[in-house]
Amino acid sequence: MGQSRLSWPGPAPAASRSPGTAPAQGLSSMAPSIRLSPAARSLFDEPLAIAVQGLGPRQQVTLRTSLRDETGELFQASARYQAGDDGELDLARCPALPGGSFSGLEPMGLLWALQPQKPFWRLVKRDVQSPFLLQLEVFEGHGERPGQLLAQAQHERAFLRDGVRRVPVREGRIRATLFLPPGSGPFPGIIDLYGAGGGLPEHRACLLANHGFAVLALAFYSYEDLPKGMKEIHLEYFEEAVNYMLQHTQVKGPGIGLLGHSKGGDLCISMASFLKGITATALINGSVANVGAVLHYKDITIPPLGSNLKRAKVGKSGIADIIDVLNNPLEGPDHQSFIPLEKAECCFLFIVGQDDHNWKSEFFAVEGSKRLQAHGKEKPEIVCYPGAGHYIEPPFFPMCAASMHLLFGKPVMWGGEPKAHCEAQIDAWQQIQAFFRKHLTGKPSETPKTRVAGLSPGQPVTLRAVAADDRGCLFQSCAHYRADSRGELHLATDASHGGDYTGVEPMGLFWSLAPAGMEKPYQRLVPRNTGAPMKVEVLVHQGHSPPGSMPGPLVAKAEVQRLFTAPGVRRIRLKEGVVRGSLFLPPGDGPFPGVIDMYGDEGGLIEFRSSLLATRGFAALSLPYFDFEDLPRVMKELKLEYFEEAARFLQRHPKVKGPGVGVIGTGKGAELALSMITFLPEVVAAVSISGCSSNTIADLHYGEMTLPGLRFDMKKVSVSDSGVFDIFEALDDPTNPANSSSVIPIEKAEGHFLLVVGEDDRMWKSSLYAELAIKRLRQHGKENFELLSYPGAGHRIDPPSTPFCQVAMDRVLGVPVLGGGESKAHAHAQEHSWGKIQEFLHLHLG
Incomplete structure (x- = not known):
């Protein structure tokens, strides 16, 4: 499998020398010095940023690390470097030259290349309550023997985090x-x-x-x-x-x-x-x-x-x-x-x-x-x-x-x-x-165990689920089952024989919820108040009743509460500068990996994915970018500086682990995630769900740069006999040379991408856009991506058990628009991708 690199913390600011760093004894205050981040102490499994300042332009130096284990045995590594034109040497950007313990761009090479002076000796840590003391030295030149000592520093590599x-x-x-x-x-x-x-x-x-x-x-x-x-x-x-x-x-x-x-x-x-x-x-x-x-x-x-x-x-x-x-x-x-x-x-x-x-x-x-x-x-x-x-x-x-x-x-x-x-x-x-x-990790969104007992052996029953959204709109689903020889029914192992789904689907009653017959069609069940549970009534009726028909006599019922926020998760409404939104923090002292969460062109503040991410241990910022409070009412143009301010706010938050943050977005939010990781150094991981690799709809500005937005050609929209709009062909072709200025130059990104697509997405050609993104990355020698492609899945791939909505009212057009997908395949895609998204974010954010 392809290997992944951690994102390296930036070196400490040059304005002041960090604790644990020093010039060589007897040198002047203008002498070279070592900058470390974290400055004096770090955990052993965390990256350590190493930089040297105050060198001459393109000066050749040798860096050496030394460490003694608990028996006193010495481990050492060395590498040869050349400073930049400004006299700076940052190991995260400068490759080691041949002749040392390693060569190439290896920010942590001076640690993993440590070797014992005693043959056949392995570095072992017995007393985890005391740190290893790492010595760093900078010597003049590339000689076989160390030249003049220019700078030295000590750093503690600890094993016990405070509070453990x-x-x-x-x-x-x-x-x-x-x-x-x-x-x-x-x-x-x-x-x-x-x-x-x-x-x-x-x-x-x-x-x-x-x-x-x-x-x-x-x-x-x-x-x-x-x-x-x-x-x-x-x-x-x-x-x-x-x-x-x-x-x-x-x-x-x-x-x-x-x-x-x-x-x-x-x-x-x-x-x-x-x-x-x-x-x-x-x-x-x-x-x-x-x-x-x-x-x-x-x-x-x-x-x-x-x-x-x-x-x-x-x-x-x-x-x-x-x-x-x-x-x-x-x-x-x-x-x-x-x-x-x-x-x-x-x-x-x-x-x-x-x-x-x-x-x-x-x-x-x-x-x-x-x-x-x-x-x-x-x-x-x-x-x-x-x-x-x-x-x-x-x-x-x-x-x-x-x-x-x-x-x-x-x-x-x-x-x-x-x-x-x-x-x-x-x-x-x-x-x-x-x-x-x-x-x-037991989570609020985990599968509830649904069991019915006390039936007759082989008895046919219909299970119905009924829920209401924040506006009182009713949603319902049904499935046909038969009791086993003991008169019991277990949704985790028993198959549905009809209704809104078939087969063994423990969560089928939840992901198949759709507007009840008396309600307006094409509504999406989206929780707006994440602090309150979604109450779902599960009813058991005699016989097999088709969807939408009058069910048989009621024999049992129970209420299930679906939580979106775990106990201890904190929700903080934001008004920081121009940034608006909600920050969700997990229980505990932290720090936690930080993620910015954005949805598409429906606008407003959508929080439920952020609250679920916080439940899984992420500090999640639900970020609206139009049609919320004092933000612009419509999406005519966007400034990346707004998203930059949000990324910096999250990166600097004391509860956020750093050194970088992640972004997850769906639809328009996905392409904004791609733009953020491309242009903003604070962003080191981006999850694009059903996104486009070009900028769309609204022009995107960043300083003097502008990415024009691809437009929708309404002449290419088809309308079904039922009045459902299919806009699959309507977006301008990003492969047309005339639209090249809209392409997001993702090859500039130093972070990692996770591209999630539904192969039956009918909102636009997200599978094609993912292929174009991968092709562009590979043309530039990049392999910093993963692709999750799901047959039968539609456009909006949400967290698990979110009700499938094949057609939904489009906020901008004001008409029902086909999102695509088949309910069971889409539900399975949501469940699988949710786990993979968390694995990806943990991998690249720590």
């Missing part, structure tokens, strides 16, 4: 440390396991807690009174840890996640296969066979996978390559070691370094996937990283190419190429967090 609680756990047999995020919780819970090294590594658990998870770092041997060796393992010990987490008041249930690396990975698979309460399991270069020790659970015994040390290859350097040592768990008696992961009731994520030389991680992941699917289970997520080795750690840990293997007793090669391995660590860290957020 570290709680040693000695409950029963459990030997562990629990890390709890700031705030009252409860939090999604994870058990974190490492491999054959034993002891109690805490650094990954600690860093995950910084991101909002309650994480239990669990030892299982060679720690305190636990067994000294790993001869046999009893799963009851791990069951005790699982129950501890499930019963903890600060852990959000109903299930927890497991995260394991190497041997810890196969232990996680065993736990997921035999223990209850596991919802999600992520493995980093793990095995699907039991390795290294006999595994016992009650009356079950799984032998360790066989091995043959003669298959190890030892080079002249004395380093062993052990990739072929383990036997194949598919062959002969070794199949008994294959863990029955098909028994698991959880979702799986396999993180794979394709250059792992500890064992064949990719083979294990593929075979695990095959076995799950052969038993009718969901296909797991597998993320493979070319050039990545065995120890895929949180971001910016230096790659360890070889070190002592505790069980093998010799130095072994772990595999990997440093740059590719670093990029894998950055991406994998985001993938892991997104995976656990998706499967562990």
Whole structure:
């Protein structure tokens, strides 16, 4: 898969020297100095911006970093640079020249390229309560030996965020440390396991807690009174840890996640296969066979996978390559070691370094996937990283190419190429967090469990849903079901046989809501007051009644409240300069990733997507740009400075993480999102939903630049017999050379794009516009995009279970306009894209 880079924080302002930065001792105040952002302290998995000021024009310098681990062993990296014409050197913009530890544009190269002076030594953090102290030095020239020292600085790379609680756990047999995020919780819970090294590594658990998870770092041997060796393992010990987490008041249930690396990975698979309460399991270069020790659970015994040390290859350097040592768990008696992961009731994520030389991680992941699917289970997520080795750690840990293997007793090669391995660590860290957020975080928009009991076996019933919008307009839907042999009905597993949808659709009654027969047609059910729940009455009637007809006798009813704002989310109305809108902040102290949210040419303030994003942990600014308060009433022309002020407001907000913000937009809002990421450095990630890659409708101004808006030719509009307008062909052709001045020059953007399109969008040709955007990016050597294209989906792809509206009244034209799409396909697109949008934003905003 393509690798993604983090967006680097800008260096500290040059006007004042930051704490922790200094010129070399004895130099004048005009001497070169190092600028860091954050200035004196940062979290280990966060990027650190490094710049040098006060150099001569195009001056050649060598930068060196040094760090000592807790045993006193020294790690160092160096790189050669040349200052700009202004004497500035910013590692986010200046590539390293050949001759150092790395070359090319690598803003964090001086950290991930750190290498030990002692052979076969790996950087390990045992005491997470103390930071690593990083020393930075700037030397004159590019000589083999350091030249004159020009500047130096120190910086702390910390592991514990302020407010995170570290709680040693000695409950029963459990030997562990629990890390709890700031705030009252409860939090999604994870058990974190490492491999054959034993002891109690805490650094990954600690860093995950910084991101909002309650994480239990669990030892299982060679720690305190636990067994000294790993001869046999009893799963009851791990069951005790699982129950501890499930019963903890600060852990959000109903299930927890497991995260394991190497041997810890196969232990996680065993736990997921035999223990209850596991919802999600992520493995980093793990095995699907039991390795290294006999595994016992009650009356079950799984032998360790066989091995043959003669298959190890030892080079002249004395380093062993052990990739072929383990036997194949598919062959002969070794199949008994294959863990029955098909028994698991959880979702799986396999993180794979394709250059792992500890064992064949990719083979294990593929075979695990095959076995799950052969038993009718969901296909797991597998993320493979070319050039990545065995120890895929949180971001910016230096790659360890070889070190002592505790069980093998010799130095072994772990595999990997440093740059590719670093990029894998950055991406994998985001993938892991997104995976656990998706499967562990209970949200207001989650699927309600709808169950009907007390019916006769096989009884036919019609389920109806009835809701009213803020104006009192009624919406309704219906579906036909039959009770099972016990007289029960479960919408999560039972299929509808007719009505407004068919098949197993747990949320079908919600996404198929449409204006009732007595109401005006073509209305869209959009919540205006996000602070109040949408009340949906679910009714059960005897028999099968067609949509719109009089239903049979009522046999049961219940009310469901659909929330748009979680408890603790704060809504703040804005009047900051010219900016108008509402800022939604998640519960807790933050800071949170910041997102600007915009809709299309309907105008006004639409907040429900922002409030749902805040519920998912984003600081979301719902931004109107016309027809709201003192903003212009109509969209004749737009000034990008308005959106720039909004982006700067959000970026500078103390509750927003930074260094950059994201933008999500639909329709006209999507193309504005593209313009913002193109021209505004504050924006580093843009989600375009059914957008155009050219400016449309209204001219867009920014300083002296103007992007003319493509216009609609009403002569190209067709009208159906029912009076529905189809405007699919009406927009000016963006590929016409005469319209080239309207094209948004997205190739100038340094951030990342997510393009979301419905292939049956009839408002305009959003699939074509996405193709044009991708073509333009690739013509300029850019691959900073992802495309989600959904067959059968229409124009307005909203959060999950938002009622499908194929035709809606257009605010500008005042007539019903075809939006396109088929209800079931559109609903599935909304559900899938919502998860992917959040993963994308978390990946690029942190």
